[in-house]
Amino acid sequence: MSTTTQSALAQPKPTRELRVVEDSGPLAHLFDTARFDHLYRIAGAMAAASLLPEHLWRNKQGVFEPEQVRGNCFLIVNQSVRWGMDPFAVMPETYVVGGKLAYQGKLIAAVVNARAGLxxxxxxxxxxKKGSDDFTITVSGKFPGDEEASELSLSVGEAKTGNDMWRKDPEQKLVYSGAVKWARRYCPEIVLGVVTDDDIERMNERAAAEEKTVKQKARPVFTEPQPEGPAPVVAEENTLEPKEQKPEPAPEKKEPVFVPANAREKLAVALRDLDFSQERFVSGLRRIDPGKVADGITIVPQLPEEVCERVLEEGLDEILDFIRIKEAKDEDRAGK
Structure with a gap:
């Protein structure tokens, strides 16, 4: 980091009178004034470190403003608090691709072991066979009160990306990817809103494939050369006989196509296609992460836009699977 950026971060900021808010809820680290200020000071200490990863203080366009660097660090501090981990240990396990902050799969595996309550x-x-696409891992973890462990299987062929680690050490990479997928199915509240290295790599591969398709469609189309020689003789029409007038077919009526304009509409359409009611989904989402769904919200259009975006990013199918599992567990407990 440049000396100018470090010195700017070290200078005290002018203070202004703030309204003090006290909060002891699950998000007190954000809504309680004293706790928030303390986290912001931690982010400032992180931002002033000379060993700060480059992706947090600059990009291809240049060096960020000091407050932007501090804000990037605050994202890591906030996520670390949610996980109950040391933010300075989490910091090196992050990177940025395409403007998205991502976390290493090995970090997610550590978080699951430490915080999932297994x-x-x-x-x-x-x-x-190790080294083949059929090489498969089965990840299992047992929650207190469950009779059996929750399992998930994943093969190299299903999970591998362009990451070179799939070639060098597929077994270890399969452990990391399997742990992430297991967490998203059985304890999504821990990884809700978290983007991993696998996610970024798949997004990059999809973007590259789409760009290649666009370039192929843009290529000029050349017609085959016509054979040389006299032009074919075309028989003259008999203009004396009247031509039979055929009625033109009526134009087909096309139904208007509904195009979702935002994440709420996309989520609502996806739930409709999956025959999963909005009320059931919102109720299940509240069970997974009560802090994301306020009381009184019963349908998708009432959800905040950012919550819908995170659901779509995380994978709706996996979240629905988790909701079904939660419902089944609640029914079992009610039966007992």
Missing amino acids: EGRLKYEFKG
Whole structure:
């Protein structure tokens, strides 16, 4: 980081009178004035470090403003508080691609083991030939009160991206990717809104494929050369006989196509296509993360736009699977 940026961060900012808010809820680190200020000071200390990762203080366009650097660091501090982890240990396990802050899969695996409330740790079993796409991992973890462990299987062919680690150490990479996928299915509240290295790599691959398709469509189309020689003789029409007038077919009526304009509408359409009611979805989402769904919200159009965006980014199918699992567990407890 440049000396100018470090000195600017170290200078005290002019203070202004703030309204003091006291909060002891699950998001007190954001809504309580004293706690928020303390986290912001931690972010300032992180931003002033000379060993700060480059992606937090500059990009291709140049060096960020000091407050932008501090804001980037605050994102890491806030996520670390949610996980109950040391923000300075989390910081090196981050990177930015395409303007998105992502976290390494090994960090997510550590978070699950430390914060998911499992009986023991995640367990891994392998089968198949190592080095082939059929090489498969089964990740399992047991929650207190469950009779059986929750399991998920993932093969190299299903998970691999362009990351070179899939070639050098596919077993370890499969552990990281399997742990992330397991967490998104069985404890999504821990990784809600978190983008991983696998996510970024897949987004980059999709973007590259789309760009290639666009370039292929833009290529000029050349017609085959016509054979040389005299032009074919075309028989003259008999203009004396009247031509039979055929009625023109009536134009087909096309139904207007509904195009979702925002994340709320996209989510509502997706739920409709999956035959999953909005009320059931909102109720299930409240069980997963009560802080994201305020009381009184019952349908998707009432949800905040950013919540709908995160649901779509995380994967609606996985969240619906988790809701179904939660519902089944609640029914079992009610039966007992």
